[in-house]
Amino acid sequence: MKPDSPPSSASPSPSAGSVRRAVIDVGTNSVKLLVAEVSANRVEPLVERSEQTRLGRGFYETRRLQPAAITRTARAVAEFAAQARELGTASTRIIATSATRDAANPGELIAAIQEASGLPVEIISGEQEADWVFRGVISDPIFAGQPLLIVDVGGGSTEFILGEGDRQQFRHSFPFGTVRMLEQLPHSDPPTAAEWGRCRALVSDFLEHQVCPVIVSELRTFSARAVQLVGTGGTTSILARIELGLTEFQRDRIEAVRLTREKVQRQRERLWSLPLADRKKIVGLPADRADVILTGVPIYEALMERLGFSDLRISTRGLRFAAVMTDRPHR
Secondary structure, three states, X not given: OOEOOOHHHOOOOOOOOOEEEEEEEEXXXXXXXXXXXXXXXXXXXXXXXXXXXXXXXXXOOOOOOOHHXXXXXXXXXXXXXXXXXXXXXXXXXXXXXXXXXXXXOHHHHHHHHHHHHOOOEEEOOHHHHHHHHHHHHOOXXXXXXXXXXXXXXXXXXXXXXXXXXXXXXXXXXXOOOHHHHHHHOOOOOOOOHHHHHHHHHHHHHHHHHHHHHHHHHHHXXXXXXXXXXXXXXXXXXXXXXXXXXXXXXXHHHHHOOEEEHHHHHHHHHHHHHOOHHHHOOOOOOXXXXXXXXXXXXXXXXXXXXHHOOOEEEEEOOOHHHHHHHOOOOOO
């Protein structure tokens, strides 16, 4: 289990005027930990970790979370919860998203996590997830007061939020994500041109029949002002890391990147041309994300082309940054 930022970066006790909190995010693809100092609307990350547990593996055919995935996930949550306690957090909350809320057997996961960690689990709705993604992104002053279309491509769902300042004009969570796509689109190694065609068709169908009918008219209300496209989540952070050749997570450098439509297309073409073993060697691409990255990048590529965005801004602050700002007194 590799930390995105070293646990040693945390100070032994909370800073004056702030409270130390933790959020553990149980997603379809991975479990993530954020430990942060929180004061007013400011979040200062101390520790961020991610463990890919693939909770959604084998889920979409039966709608049941699989026993091995439940065990992996509960084990990761327990380790993160123990670290949060060691760091003296005032509260630790566990939130679960797409795969858990769509499952026929969420109780099995909740029971396993509670037994392993001693903490309750909150299953949040898609609308709550979208709201927190927006609030997390705008906690960065660089986006204050700007018209934004924020997109978070996850393993089981993709959130679209259109807003300006602290006002959300539109938000929705769609049941379409990278792990769902992988399960629908088995591919060769390396993928073939025909397999890429099926992926492109699936993404195009999603945009044309689910996203565009509800988002295009909303975007027109900002016609006199340039709306910025902002991506948050693992796919866009990895795209930035590949672009910069970063072997480690560096927030400031990642968030400074602007990816043009052409760069996104070139990265997708490269990724789809390589076998898995060679994708794992790409600097900036974590080896355990070398499969799922194939289905994440095409969503941004197609979205930029369909809606006419020339570049993509990147935020590393999303769901967890908003969740940690809302206290929930669990130890």
